[in-house]
Amino acid sequence: MEMTGGTGRLVGKIAYLEQQPWIMNDTLRANILFGREYDEKYYWEVLHACALTDDLEMWPNSDMTVIGENGFNISGGQRARLALARTVYSRADIYFLDDPLSAVDAIVKRHILDNIILSTGILGNKLRFVTTNADNILPLCNQVVTIDNGYVSVRAQTPLVHKTIGTASAQKTKPKSVDSMDETLQPALPTDETQGTTAQQVYSNSFTANNTIVYLVPRLFTYDCSQAALVLLLAYRVLLLAPQLLIFIPVLVWTSRVASTRISQTTDAIAKLKRSSESMYQRVQSLANNGAQMIRLFGVEPFFTSQYIKCTEDETRLEALKSSSEDYAYILQKLIGQAIKSVMSLLYIAKAKFSGVELRSNDLAGFQESTSLLIKHVNLTVKFPRVVLKALDKVNEFRDFAERDPEAPYVVDSCRPSAQWPPNGKIEFRNFSMKYGADQGYALKNINLAINSGEKIGIVGRTGAGKSSLAKVLFRLIHEHTSGSILIAGQDISEFGVGDYRPRLGMIPQESSMFGGSIRRNLDPLNQFDIEEMWGSMIKCNMAKCASSNRSSKVNRNIGYDIDSGEALKKRQWQKASWLKRVLLFILKRVPRPVSPAKLVPHGLDKPVKECFGGFSSGQQQLFGLCRVIMRKRKIIVLDEATANVDLETDKSVQELIRKEFKDCTVLTIAHRLETIMKSDRIIVMDKGTIAEIGTPQELLAKDGMFAQLVKTSDFGQ
Numbered sequence: 001m002e003m004t005g006g007t008g009r010l011v012g013k014i015a016y017l018e019q020q021p022w023i024m025n026d027t028l029r030a031n032i033l034f035g036r037e038y039d040e041k042y043y044w045e046v047l048h049a050c051a052l053t054d055d056l057e058m059w060p061n062s063d064m065t066v067i068g069e070n071g072f073n074i075s076g077g078q079r080a081r082l083a084l085a086r087t088v089y090s091r092a093d094i095y096f097l098d099d100p101l102s103a104v105d106a107i108v109k110r111h112i113l114d115n116i117i118l119s120t121g122i123l124g125n126k127l128r129f130v131t132t133n134a135d136n137i138l139p140l141c142n143q144v145v146t147i148d149n150g151y152v153s154v155r156a157q158t159p160l161v162h163k164t165i166g167t168a169s170a171q172k173t174k175p176k177s178v179d180s181m182d183e184t185l186q187p188a189l190p191t192d193e194t195q196g197t198t199a200q201q202v203y204s205n206s207f208t209a210n211n212t213i214v215y216l217v218p219r220l221f222t223y224d225c226s227q228a229a230l231v232l233l234l235a236y237r238v239l240l241l242a243p244q245l246l247i248f249i250p251v252l253v254w255t256s257r258v259a260s261t262r263i264s265q266t267t268d269a270i271a272k273l274k275r276s277s278e279s280m281y282q283r284v285q286s287l288a289n290n291g292a293q294m295i296r297l298f299g300v301e302p303f304f305t306s307q308y309i310k311c312t313e314d315e316t317r318l319e320a321l322k323s324s325s326e327d328y329a330y331i332l333q334k335l336i337g338q339a340i341k342s343v344m345s346l347l348y349i350a351k352a353k354f355s356g357v358e359l360r361s362n363d364l365a366g367f368q369e370s371t372s373l374l375i376k377h378v379n380l381t382v383k384f385p386r387v388v389l390k391a392l393d394k395v396n397e398f399r400d401f402a403e404r405d406p407e408a409p410y411v412v413d414s415c416r417p418s419a420q421w422p423p424n425g426k427i428e429f430r431n432f433s434m435k436y437g438a439d440q441g442y443a444l445k446n447i448n449l450a451i452n453s454g455e456k457i458g459i460v461g462r463t464g465a466g467k468s469s470l471a472k473v474l475f476r477l478i479h480e481h482t483s484g485s486i487l488i489a490g491q492d493i494s495e496f497g498v499g500d501y502r503p504r505l506g507m508i509p510q511e512s513s514m515f516g517g518s519i520r521r522n523l524d525p526l527n528q529f530d531i532e533e534m535w536g537s538m539i540k541c542n543m544a545k546c547a548s549s550n551r552s553s554k555v556n557r558n559i560g561y562d563i564d565s566g567e568a569l570k571k572r573q574w575q576k577a578s579w580l581k582r583v584l585l586f587i588l589k590r591v592p593r594p595v596s597p598a599k600l601v602p603h604g605l606d607k608p609v610k611e612c613f614g615g616f617s618s619g620q621q622q623l624f625g626l627c628r629v630i631m632r633k634r635k636i637i638v639l640d641e642a643t644a645n646v647d648l649e650t651d652k653s654v655q656e657l658i659r660k661e662f663k664d665c666t667v668l669t670i671a672h673r674l675e676t677i678m679k680s681d682r683i684i685v686m687d688k689g690t691i692a693e694i695g696t697p698q699e700l701l702a703k704d705g706m707f708a709q710l711v712k713t714s715d716f717g718q
């Protein structure tokens, strides 16, 4: 980003925590160290301060557990704390933390404030900028900077001192000895499944694959037949000239086979090495492409550059080895061929001498030519099965990819829901348990839960407690390692095909994202809605202005844009206006104006949207998610931290909108911000994969259990 005016001076090293954490496919430790030296004492101090030590106990290999690309195998709160730990570990002078607290529960939020951000924390003596939508932490800051529609105001204050609490992860987990950890610790490289496949499997897999037989068999037949015919013809010709040379054919086949097998083994071993080095190379390359900003930001270019150079060198070395082994094969076969050819020629001459036949130079040349061709084609024929196997291996690779992690059937003909299904929004979990892998602990344990149609349910709990997992199983995103059943309107959902079932529910996920294209494509990728419906939902969510003009493309105007910023701007204009203008504005405001949504902003829905972030803030992306759900009118809606990135006021209006729009729907709202779920009919408190508490907000507060503790922890004594 370029500074377009004014001056700026930066003294010291700056560290930045991004709002949407970027995580590489490597161990938790590698993600935190990010190319920097391992300082054991400070490292564990940081893990403790980020409340990560409790999570380590749940993971099979502690901090050496491999985290998948973009942290797909950990919870949203764990991703956020991992990124925070990486930032804190960077030992900078200035820290810019972009919304570090929205993805964590009240207890962890307080732990992070006490142990990292406030004066009692690791960064207590550093300059810290914290962007947040949590108004209740503002009194704890030295200065409050408000950004409204690109305008900045600063308010200095004496920070409120609150009592620190010794919660979450008080004990510091010691790292497991590296020796005691199993092989799976290493960064997840794509496994070379095909290496263990026998030739028979490759053939049978390939021939049962769709259409392979149609394309391959005629080619194989013509190639094989023409080769065989050639060899026979040449052999006949050579044998006609010197029948006793028959003995050399088996020798020729044998030597060619040995050479070809040896060489294939070498090239296979090199190819295997190359494949794993390629995946390493691709990992480093993807790091360079996607993580370039982070690498620059943390000033770890030399480390990643040296990794890149090493990978490139390994890649080149293997490439050279492969081509020299192929050269060796070529030379060896040529030498053997020449030797056989010379012996055959000598024998041919000797035979002519002994039988007293006069040998013409043309005869010898013809014999030698035929022998060369025979040798060449025997070699080709011997090599042929290997060539075919290699080609079929590709089919096998595709097949292997297609069959990896198969989903439940898309459509089950014998059980298809009617167009109106579900008739109501009743949900029931019966003894439901789920693990993410056979070797992992239960993410959900024995869930028994009945939700009435139209009920509004709030789901809270510590980070990693299993809230999102509950939503995932409802959408049947996890299909293995589950037991028990889930029923909707009395029907077991596992009986439907996922393609029939999933579209019947609505969801705003924890991390919304946008496709590249236009706003229209983002709202309605399948072209199911008309323009009025799209504008209607945009207006309801106060997002119409995002599509309204080029104004929003100006960066400073786009900063912090949300539902209320338009209102704030109007308020400021009102304050600045003369009395005459105020009278006019007053009258104009009261004149009823029918708004045709389509006319409001011509072509606004075709406004281009960039891939991933779409040029919108995280809060705006979440509101886009809400627009999509409103348009689709489902009976069951799941909101997974759907408003975590918007400010409190916006959250309130969104909750109001949800209550109004989804009056008759069953709504499950997962949220760390307790205000979001306080008006729910019932609240579920999840803990370590189980339902720890369930009841109305009043019942849970009176019970003085986990929910009451979360509420107490979040108020900072204000």
Ligand SMILES: Nc1ncnc2c1ncn2[C@@H]1O[C@H](COP(=O)(O)OP(=O)(O)OP(=O)(O)O)[C@@H](O)[C@H]1O
Residues within 6 Å of the ligand: 058, 072, 073, 074, 075, 076, 077, 078, 103, 104, 105, 436, 443, 461, 462, 463, 464, 465, 466, 467, 468, 469, 470
């Ligand atoms: N794809 C996955 N593979 C393996 N483990 C996973 C996966 N997703 C989540 N987990 C683990 O399952 C547990 C529950 O995760 P879940 O995302 O349900 O927690 P959560 O309560 O939603 O947390 P948060 O509030 O941080 O979002 C965590 O320990 C997490 O590490």
